[in-house]
Amino acid sequence: MCKKTKEQKFIMLPSVDFCFQELMEDEEVRRGFIGAFLRIPPEEILDMELLPKKLRKKYKEEKYGILDVRVRLREGEQLNIEMQSIAYDYWQERSLFYLGKMYVDQIHEGEDYDKLKKCIHVGILDFTLFEHERYYSCFHIWEDTIRDMYSDKFEIHVLELPKLAKYEYPQTELLRWAQFFGVRSREEIEVLAEKDEYIHKAYDKLEEISADEEKRLEYEERQKAIRDHRHMLASGRREGLREGLREGKHEHAVEMARKMLEDKLPIEKIAEYSGLSPEDVHRLEEQ
Structure with a gap:
């Protein structure tokens, strides 16, 4: 019922x-x-x-x-x-x-x-x-x-x-x-x-x-496609935001490392404070 x-x-x-x-x-x-x-x-x-x-x-x-x-x-x-x-x-x-x-x-x-x-x-x-x-x-x-x-x-x-x-x-x-x-x-x-x-x-x-059963099936299929597309767009925006934050943090770390290189700090200390690898700091030093 x-x-x-x-x-x-x-x-x-x-x-x-x-x-x-x-x-x-x-x-x-x-x-x-x-x-x-x-x-x-x-x-x-x-x-x-x-x-x-x-x-x-x-x-x-x-x-x-x-x-x-x-x-x-x-x-x-x-x-x-x-x-x-x-x-x-x-x-x-x-x-x-x-x-x-x-x-x-x-x-x-x-x-x-x-x-x-x-x-x-x-x-x-x-x-x-x-x-x-x-x-x-x-x-x-x-x-x-x-x-x-x-x-x-x-x-x-x-x-x-x-x-x-x-x-x-x-x-x-x-x-x-x-x-x-x-x-x-x-x-x-x-x-x-x-x-x-x-x-x-x-x-x-x-x-x-x-x-109409046939039209209803077509409608529900289209409705599902719309929901899936919206979910995909929302997920993409969230991932884009996370990626942007990661890129922002990396840029900040690079800028910090450059300033510490100018101050002649040891490579190991720069890597420790900035979060960059010693290899990345060496590459910055050579630029």
Whole structure:
């Protein structure tokens, strides 16, 4: 009986990229979220089209761009929406790479530039990217002094989920979606679903995919990979800190030995006081 109750309570978390991609397959869920960050009523977003996630390569040596969710809107604008569960050292460079690839992928050689439509990159990050308190940032290409826009063809949106637990923000549709993507329990989802019809649709979709045994196995495999990767990064940071301390101690010992050599202390005493070997002290003396 207890096992059955546990099974009934299982629900996937949207911050796991596998779950996020499954959610974005649902047109109503996409419409609700896209409407929130574009600040337009979701019902006004018509004729959305899911596009292939793999971007073209022009040359053999080029990198492919593999997108999480790629959408084309009615007027031709393209969106790449990504959930990044693990901290990424070069996120800004990566997002620009994908945005640029998506932009040039719109036309073929010989076609006119007027066919190029606006491209939007949306990064939902389960880590902190910027030091400021804002959980949501939007970027364009501006002139530095008078703030004239060079072009509106590039647009980048960033949601930083960890900040939601640290600061208070005014209630908006976008905030509710950010909170939804950052939930850690079914109870949190239920509270948000009561406040927003599109999040309620996302909750229904979550229930559906969570009940699918094959999808659940894929989800748990991906969740395990994320946990293992985070553990590896944390272990690497700890080892790096220890290595840094060891290097710092060694540098201090070398500096101490040099000063004692200048004072003409015996090699044996220098080795004893500094912790270096007599051979190391001899090498310093010869330098």
